[in-house]
Amino acid sequence: MIPLTPKYATMHSVISAWARCGLVDVKASEHRGNRASLLAFDHTLGGYALRLSERVFHGAISPPEIVDFHSHVPLHASFMTALQGFAWREQLLSRTQGRDPIAMGIRRHGLVEAETLRKCPTCVKEDQAKYGCAHWRIFHQWPVARHCVVHGDTLTSRCADCQAPCVRRNEPSLADDPCAVCGSTRLEIEHQDVPTGYWPLLQLLYRALQADAPEVSALVRAHPLLACRPAACSTASSSTRARVSLQKMLSDWNAASVDHLSCRLGAARVWTGDLGHRRSTDQCPLYVQAAALVAEAEPQPSCSESRRSWRIPPPAVGKGGYAATDEGVGPADFAFL
Ligand SMILES: [Zn+2]
Ligand SMILES: [Zn+2]
Known part of the structure; x- marks a missing residue:
């Protein structure tokens, strides 16, 4: 069958x-x-x-x-x-x-999917009732996803007993399989606070997956923040609106810089640093484009307030091209803050 x-x-x-x-x-x-x-x-x-x-x-x-x-x-x-x-x-x-x-x-x-496999406890239960087994979902595997966008549950990525992470193997695996190391079926739920920009971003990505987010089409390059490279936002040529949006995006994510944010969202490399870089890394990573769109879609803070503080410290670039952060947060890390 x-x-x-x-x-x-x-x-x-x-x-x-x-x-x-x-x-x-x-x-x-x-x-x-x-x-x-x-x-x-x-x-x-x-x-x-x-x-x-x-x-x-x-x-x-x-x-x-x-x-x-x-x-x-x-x-x-x-x-x-x-x-x-x-x-x-x-x-x-x-x-x-x-x-x-x-x-x-x-x-x-950057990563198309996070390194650990994630699943939603409610999706698992519903799948078991409907399909006889539970499936891994595409929208749980985005590096930025910590929750099921359908149910709101925190995603789980490791065994509650031996802490072994769920990872892809060359053997078939389904989301309701017992732990590959100890055989336990208990899952660790890691509750965590998320930045302001998180839920609107996850919902936007989910709509885009369903081909139901026309506002994210490349035509959005008309948006002020995406029209200029965020690293160049501090230059005189960028618009005030772009600088305001930039500040809002960074504050929504508690991020010190765009590189810091892109690292948090799962982008693999710092793409803003070198203007002479080849074209492929000159483009803004998808998750950062989405964060910029979310920031621009929401009400803006007043300009006078933003002018005082839009200058952001330059990113510290660490080994392997990742932006080094105080917390040591890397793209594959499950912790946000
Ligand atoms: Zn779910
Ligand atoms: Zn285990």
Whole structure:
């Protein structure tokens, strides 16, 4: 019997469910190629959709379903122009394999998914009742996500008994599996305070994933803050409105600088520092674009107030291109503040 899978289950989760039903052998050479298993391939940005549909799912899941409902493509395409997003999707649907320069550019900006796997306790219970097993969700895996945007629950990422993190392996795994180390099924819930900008950002990203956030299209470059590079906001050429938005964005996230913020949101490198950098790192990472949009969408503080304090200290750049922070918060870290 073909397992039913929910919309926005990760491709790792869908393949795992098929493997558990005995419908696909992830270690079979025709699926794994020269990798350890079919699950060792990166399916997060719609890669191999055609091959998966034909050879693994035998047409039961179509390439558009894989790209639109089981990958992060709709989120990232929402931030492009409609034409760019359409062209990328068309390529993903027709290509059997090979390099994807757009996906490579996205990965250069940061993690598509956090290093630990996250799940929502309510999603797990609802899935078990509906599908007989629980699925990993795309929108739980964003580096910035600490909560389920549907239920509001804090996401869990480790075993409550042995503290082992949930991580992707080459073996099939589902969200209601017992701990791979000690076998416990208790999950640690880490309650934490979140910055003001957090919930509006998570909701915006979730709408973008559903292709329901037209305001994030690349046309938003008309927004003052995105029109200039945030690092250049202190120059005379940037508008007062951009400087006000910049200050609001940083205060919403308790961040000292844009680099500090991008690090917190999961961006892989400091992209604001070097004007002569190659183009791929010159663009603002998606999560920072989203934070800027959220800051600009909300009421602005008064200009006189902002003029006094918009100057922000330069970021301290640490080893490996990450912005060093007092707290030592890195992109893969689960703690916010
Ligand atoms: Zn949930
Ligand atoms: Zn454990």
